[in-house]
Amino acid sequence: MSEAVRERKDIEEKFKWDLSSLYESDEEWEKALEQVDASVAEYAAYAGKLKDAQTIAEYFGKESELERKLDNLFCYASLRRSEDLREEVPQKMYARMYGKYVMIITALAFAQPEILSLTVEELENIENDPVMKDYRFLMEQLRIRKPHTLSQNEEELLARFAEVLGAPALISENLQDADLKFAPVNDQDGNSHEVHGSNYITLQSSNDRTLRKNAFFSFYDTYKNHINTFASTYSAAVKAAAAEAQARHYNSSREMSMAQNNIPLGVYDNLVKTVNAHLPEMYRYVALRRRLLGLEELHYYDLYAPLVKGSEERYTYGEAQKLLLEAIRPLGESYVNKVREGLDSRWIDVYPNTGKSGGAYSSGTYESNPYILTNFTGTLDSVSTITHEMGHSMHSWYSNTHQPAHYAGYTLFVAEVASTVNENLLIENLLSKTEDPQKRLVLINQYLENFKGTVYRQTMFAEFEMEAHAMAERGEALDPATLNQLYLGLIKKYFGPELTVDEEVQYEWARIPHFYRPFYVYVYATGYSSAVAISEMIRKDPKNAERYLEFLSMGGSQYPLDELKHAGVDLLTAEPIDLALNKFGALLDEAEKLAEAVKK
Numbered sequence: 001m002s003e004a005v006r007e008r009k010d011i012e013e014k015f016k017w018d019l020s021s022l023y024e025s026d027e028e029w030e031k032a033l034e035q036v037d038a039s040v041a042e043y044a045a046y047a048g049k050l051k052d053a054q055t056i057a058e059y060f061g062k063e064s065e066l067e068r069k070l071d072n073l074f075c076y077a078s079l080r081r082s083e084d085l086r087e088e089v090p091q092k093m094y095a096r097m098y099g100k101y102v103m104i105i106t107a108l109a110f111a112q113p114e115i116l117s118l119t120v121e122e123l124e125n126i127e128n129d130p131v132m133k134d135y136r137f138l139m140e141q142l143r144i145r146k147p148h149t150l151s152q153n154e155e156e157l158l159a160r161f162a163e164v165l166g167a168p169a170l171i172s173e174n175l176q177d178a179d180l181k182f183a184p185v186n187d188q189d190g191n192s193h194e195v196h197g198s199n200y201i202t203l204q205s206s207n208d209r210t211l212r213k214n215a216f217f218s219f220y221d222t223y224k225n226h227i228n229t230f231a232s233t234y235s236a237a238v239k240a241a242a243a244e245a246q247a248r249h250y251n252s253s254r255e256m257s258m259a260q261n262n263i264p265l266g267v268y269d270n271l272v273k274t275v276n277a278h279l280p281e282m283y284r285y286v287a288l289r290r291r292l293l294g295l296e297e298l299h300y301y302d303l304y305a306p307l308v309k310g311s312e313e314r315y316t317y318g319e320a321q322k323l324l325l326e327a328i329r330p331l332g333e334s335y336v337n338k339v340r341e342g343l344d345s346r347w348i349d350v351y352p353n354t355g356k357s358g359g360a361y362s363s364g365t366y367e368s369n370p371y372i373l374t375n376f377t378g379t380l381d382s383v384s385t386i387t388h389e390m391g392h393s394m395h396s397w398y399s400n401t402h403q404p405a406h407y408a409g410y411t412l413f414v415a416e417v418a419s420t421v422n423e424n425l426l427i428e429n430l431l432s433k434t435e436d437p438q439k440r441l442v443l444i445n446q447y448l449e450n451f452k453g454t455v456y457r458q459t460m461f462a463e464f465e466m467e468a469h470a471m472a473e474r475g476e477a478l479d480p481a482t483l484n485q486l487y488l489g490l491i492k493k494y495f496g497p498e499l500t501v502d503e504e505v506q507y508e509w510a511r512i513p514h515f516y517r518p519f520y521v522y523v524y525a526t527g528y529s530s531a532v533a534i535s536e537m538i539r540k541d542p543k544n545a546e547r548y549l550e551f552l553s554m555g556g557s558q559y560p561l562d563e564l565k566h567a568g569v570d571l572l573t574a575e576p577i578d579l580a581l582n583k584f585g586a587l588l589d590e591a592e593k594l595a596e597a598v599k600k
Contacts, residue, residue: 005352005353005354006351006353006354007353007354008083008084008353008354008355008356010353011351011353013346014346015317015349015350015351016083016346016349016350017079017346017347017348017349017371017372017373018345018346018369019076019079019080019371021367021368021369022072022075022076022079022365022367022368023072023076026080026089026093029073029076029077029093032069032072032073033073033096033097033100036066036069036070036073036100036104039062039065039066039069040066040104040107040108042062042066043059043062043063043066043108044107044108046058046059046062046111047110047114048114050111050114050115051118052126053125053126053129053131053132054131056115056126056132056135056139057131057132057134057135059111060134060135060138060406063111063406064404064405064406066104066108067405068365068366068367068405070101070104071365071366072365072367072368073097073101074097074098074101075363075364075365075368075371076093077090077093077094077096077097077098078094078363079363079371079373080093080094081093081094081357082349082356082357082373083349083353083355083356084353084354084355084356085355085356085357086354086355087355109159112142112145112149113149113151113152113155114152115142116142116145116146116149117151117152120143120146123139123142123143123146124143126139127139127140127143134404135406137407137557137558138406138407141262144262147249148248148249148250148256148259149248150247150248154247158244158247165240165244167236168233168234168236168237168240168516169237169513169516169517171233172230172233172234172237172510172513172516173513173516175226175229175230175233176197176511176513177197180197180222180223180226181222182194182195182196182218182219182222183195183218183221183222184218185203185211185214185215185218186210186211186214187206187208187210187211187214188208188209188210188211193211193215195215195218195219197511200215200219201304203215204216204301204303204304204305205304205305205306206305207305207306209301209302209305212301212302212304212305213299213301215301216299216300216301216502216504217502217504220504220505220507220508221504223507223508223510223511224504224507226510227480227484227507227510228480230480230510231478231479231480231483231510233516234468234478234483234509234510234515234516235472235477235478235479237515237516237517237518238253238468238469238472238478238518239472241253241256241257241469241518242469242472242473244256252469252470252473253469253473253518253519254268254465254466254469254470254518254519257518257519257520258519261411261412261413261559261560262559262560262561263413263560263561264572266572267526267561267571267572268462268466268522270571270572270573270574270577271459271462271522271525271526271529271571271577272459272462272463272466273574274574274577274578274581275455275456275459275525275577275581278578278581278584278585279456279493279494279496280496281581281584281585281588282452282456282494282495282496283495283496283497283498284588284592285448285452285588286298286495286496286498286499287498288588288591288592288595289302289303289307290302290498291595292307292308292595293305293307297500298498298499298500299499299500299501299502300491300499300501300502300504300505301502303495303499307441307445308438308441308442308445308598313380314378314379315378315379315380315382315383316378317350317351317376320376320382320383320386321343321386323383323387323426323429323430324339324343324383324386324387324390324426325339325340326429327387327422327425327426327428327429327430328387328390328422328425329429330425330538330539330542330545331425331538331545331548331549332542332545332546332549334549335394335545335549338394338397339390339394342369342370342390342393342397345369347369347370347371347372347393348371348372348373348374348386349371349372349373349374350374350376351375351376352375352376352377356373356375357373358375359373359375360372360373360374360375360385360386360388360389361373361389362389362390362392362393362396362419364393364396366400366405366408370392370393370394370396370397371393372386372389372390372392372393373389374386374389383426384423384426384427384446387422387423387425387426388419388420388422388423389419390422391418391419391420391421391422391423392415392418392419394418394422394552395410395415395417395418395419395552396408398549398552398553399552399553399554399555399556400555401553402553402554402555403553403554403555403556403557407555407556407557408555408556409555409556410554410555410556410560410563411556411560412520412523413523413526413527413560414527414530414560414563414564415523415527416523416524416527416528416531417527417530417531417534417551417564417567418531418552419531420454420527420528420531420532420535421531421534421535421538421548423450424447424531424532424535425535425538425539427443427446427447428535428539430443431443431444437594437597437598438598440590440594441591441594441595441598444587444590444591444594445591447587448584448587448588448591450528451528451580451581451584451587454524454525454528455525455528455529455580455581455584456494457494458521458522458524458525458528459494459522459525460490460491460493460494461512461514461515461521461522462519462521462522462525463490464486464487464490464509464515465515465518465519465521465522467486468483468486468515469518469519483509484506484507484509485506486509487505487506487508487509488501488503488505488506491505491506491508526571526577528580529576529577529579529580529581530564530567530569530571530576532579532580532583533568533569533575533576533579533580534548534567534568534569536579536583537568544568547566547567547568548567548568550566550567551563551564551566551567554566
């Protein structure tokens with residue numbers, strides 16, 4: 001059950017992760033760290049020699065060996081650090097390894113520019129040489145970057161400006177996390193509450209509407225007072241991306257960003273167009289939210305409020321494991337058995353302890369077990385979190401098991417698919433176990449909220465980014481008034497006439513961290529839609545699980561669109577997005593009926 005936060009030493013070993021698949025001890029890690037410099041020297045010896053297939057193939061092998069050693073060292077230090085952020089030894093291990101990692105990667109960055117200094121014909125000949133059979137896809141990925149790779153001197157110059165070009169993101173983070181001060185607010189009983197970035201969504205999720213409203217105005221009044229600084233910072237981020245795109249001979253910053261994973265612009269455009277076609281369903285959900293909350297007007301500060309009384313059920317960690325294993329049963333016996341093995345082999349660091357990193361994540365390396373950090377408190381959300389993170393871990397396990405090291409890492413474009421498939425299977429399994437209207441409405445609303453936050457909202461963000469960057473590339477100014485009106489228009493468009501819009505919402509764009517590191521938000525929406533399509537296919541026909549597991553096994557051995565197509569999802573068409581949003585519509589249909597039943 002949910003436990004009071006304890007010191008780490010007071011938690012049983014069986015509930016802590018076992019890091020021995022990386023290193024048996026900190027002392028073993030220290031020895032490995034001392035030995036890594038010899039590998040760096042071997043790698044550096046290839047500078048100036050990367051001119052033929054044999055040498056490049058040898059270099060790729062050495063690079064893979066070095067990266068595996070660095071990954072093991074960095075991962076272990078990072079995991080140890082997460083155990084207790086107060087402990088001095090792990091903090092120093094992490095800081096030393098981070099510094100060494102940056103130094104090594106910077107010193108050995110000669111390879112790609114050197115290989116790409118060869119002519120296209122030379123690159124094609126090397127790519128097709130039999131000695132390159134294990135690295136052909138790597139060479140292909142390098143070759144298609146050649147038109148966008150500058151001379152060695154120019155690349156070095158851009159590299160030196162990397163920190164400056166990345167400054168807008170850091171400035172926005174520092175401004176939000178360190179400098180912004182929000183006025184405290186009162187709840188309906190007159191109690192005072194601090195407002196800050198880390199608790200804002202928690203306040204917006206309160207049942208106390210007075211608290212939600214006061215927090216909303218406190219929060220965005222502060223952003224309003226700094227909006228000129230945010231607009232200048234964001235404009236600099238957009239202009240930096242546009243300048244680099246132009247220097248690298250791309251037509252736009254959006255094209256440059258998507259080219260990293262070989263994603264055509266049509267995928268982005270198709271997402272926005274298809275979600276726009278399904279906006280009436282979102283308007284229905286907003287209307288349902290207003291009715292369930294019993295409000296004459298639904299404001300933006302009501303969008304996170306609990307619709308129904310949540311499930312009071314609590315779960316032990318053992319019960320959570322059982323629910324996880326039941327949920328993933330459609331994925332087949334081999335998948336379930338490997339998850340069971342992971343649970344028994346202490347892949348998971350389960351409970352919160354004083355000083356432990358918050359939240360949850362999945363980590364690990366090519367040579368280690370996958371590892372999951374979570375802070376289990378016995379809620380349904382805690383169960384869902386473990387199920388989600390196990391999806392990431394199993395994706396890594398399948399990739400590492402079936403691919404060589406240089407193809408094991410999957411791209412960010414597909415990173416959220418496996419975790420969301422697991423999460424959806426959990427909700428579907430829980431729905432199959434109850435006919436109680438109240439419980440079903442709680443579960444279905446969680447499902448609908450996932451769609452709202454991950455498909456609709458992230459696509460709205462994607463549309464904002466697309467238009468803002470296009471405006472800058474047309475030479476238009478990104479001043480505060482322009483950005484505010486662009487964002488306000490999108491809020492009205494995506495949430496519809498049932499939402500009463502307070503003008504303060506126009507400043508929300510300034511607090512979205514991904515905007516300052518362009519063109520990533522759309523991946524959340526395509527990933528979630530792909531996961532819904534896949535989980536629905538598996539539920540309808542368990543035979544589809546086989547090609548899904550093959551998808552998990554591909555790692556980075558193919559382009560992400562090709563990998564998803566193998567799983568049955570073609571994002572060059574509207575079908576996967578339509579399928580996902582049709583699911584949203586079907587869930588909404590039931591939620592509307594359940595709302596009437598609960599009211600009676």
